[in-house]
Amino acid sequence: MGEDDLAVGVEETSVDSSLPISLSGADRKWYNWLKRLPALVDYITIIFCAIGPWLFFYVAMWALFAFLVCFQILSIMQGAYLLKGALALRKGVKEELPEILPKHYFAIVIPNYKEDLSTLRSTLDHYATFAWAKERFLVILGMEGGEAECEEKATTLESEYGDKFATVVHSVHPRGLPGETAGKHSNERFAGQFAYEHFVQDRAFDIDSIIVCSMDSDTLHTERYFMKIEAEMQKNPSHVYNTIFASPFYNYQNMYDPQVPGFNANFDQLWAMLSLGILARSNSEFKFPASSYCVPMRFLRDLDFWDGGPEGIAEDEHMALKAFFRNQWKGGNSHHL
Structure with a gap:
């Protein structure tokens, strides 16, 4: 999946981590009817x-x-x-983007399950060419415990790419955790929590210096996407509390692969165009990110990361809805780049 280089859509919401998650009384009754x-x-x-x-x-x-x-x-x-x-x-x-020195780390979460090493290597090779890769890219391989050789695969990639990024680590999402369903959403929840514990709690990284990138195993963002986010973060540091950086996408890597049914390929292209149209709406306060997006670590933690249950599917739209309704609760606002 290819990602274009312009962060067209940004969701900004105000968040209070003390906001109650559970509902009771009349709110619970309305929730049961509305769902x-x-x-x-x-x-x-x-x-x-x-x-x-x-x-x-x-x-x-x-x-x-x-x-x-x-x-x-x-x-x-x-x-x-x-x-x-x-x-x-x-x-x-x-x-032309302004020449700036990066102040933030990009935690690249790559969820995968039974992906070929060639696919993962192609993705890592792409990001390794970026100027900030060795100093500012923290790669987290989101492995699945249900894959027999996941540890061996992760160790291989860590040894091959450890010197090309600031660090390459991996998490292993256990199979069958209570309340979870299998999928990208539950994998990313575990990987996101791992990244928070590993970098912020164990290694004392400043939580406001980390931006988490949600993506697929074959997503290829361009370098300008991260440069644009870095410039925006330095321009407005308050984004750490309330912003999702979305980018348009285009499915070109396997669009002409004979193993991909023509209906699926055409439908995915229509979805990509729909997503671009949604992000381009200047008169809308709410825009869904699609597939890949970046979230500051503080905001991600305040949202309690991704949801791992059936309600977390699709994870991109669900994450945007979590941010949106937190925003409405606290009366924040929204804008786009």
């Missing part, structure tokens, strides 16, 4: 589509007409936002 609302709307819609034309023909036809009109309007709007995002990317690539 069932999406499924209820789906069921009603399916039933109406199945029997509506037979019982309420004209009502059903008007409803269909209204849906098609709304769909066309939203499609045109999304196309306009996509064009805006594409132009912003072209402009951003040519933008």
Whole structure:
């Protein structure tokens, strides 16, 4: 998966780590009803589509007409936002970034399960070419205990790339932890907690100096993405409390691989375009990151890292929602780069 180099979307929220996580009383009652609302709307819609034309023909036809009109309007709007995002990317690539000395560390979390060594090496080779790699990149290999040879694979990569980054370490996520479901979200939760304990608690890194990068095992951010984040962090240090740095993405590495079904490849490209259009919306206070994004360690800790249960799927959107609702609770604001 390729990542472009412009941090188009940034979510900013105010967080209080003392905010209660559990709900009770009336709030719990409303929560139980609201979490069932999406499924209820789906069921009603399916039933109406199945029997509506037979019982309420004209009502059903008007409803269909209204849906098609709304769909066309939203499609045109999304196309306009996509064009805006594409132009912003072209402009951003040519933008000269100020020459700055890095003050932050980038903790690159690479979750993986039964990935080929060639894939992981390709990813690490890419980041090893960056000017700040040896001094400022902390690589955390998020291994899975369910993979028999995960320790051997991690040790091999640590020995091969240990001198190319500030450090290369690994975590091993145990299988079957209570309340967890298997996936990127639970792997990253364990790896994120490991990174916090290893660097902040054990090695006394300043928590405000670490920015955690969530990604896939084959994500290739460009160097400008990190330079842009570094410049923004130095410009506004308060981002450590409340910011998610999102970037657009493009699935090009295996798009033409014959083993990838054509439907999947085309759908992923549509999703990439949708994501770019969402990040380009200047009139929206909320923008979903997709797949890969950066979060300051302090903010990540205050959000209690990623959620490892079924509610944590998809982890990128769920993390954005956690930040958003914390923001609404405390009355913060939102902006984009």
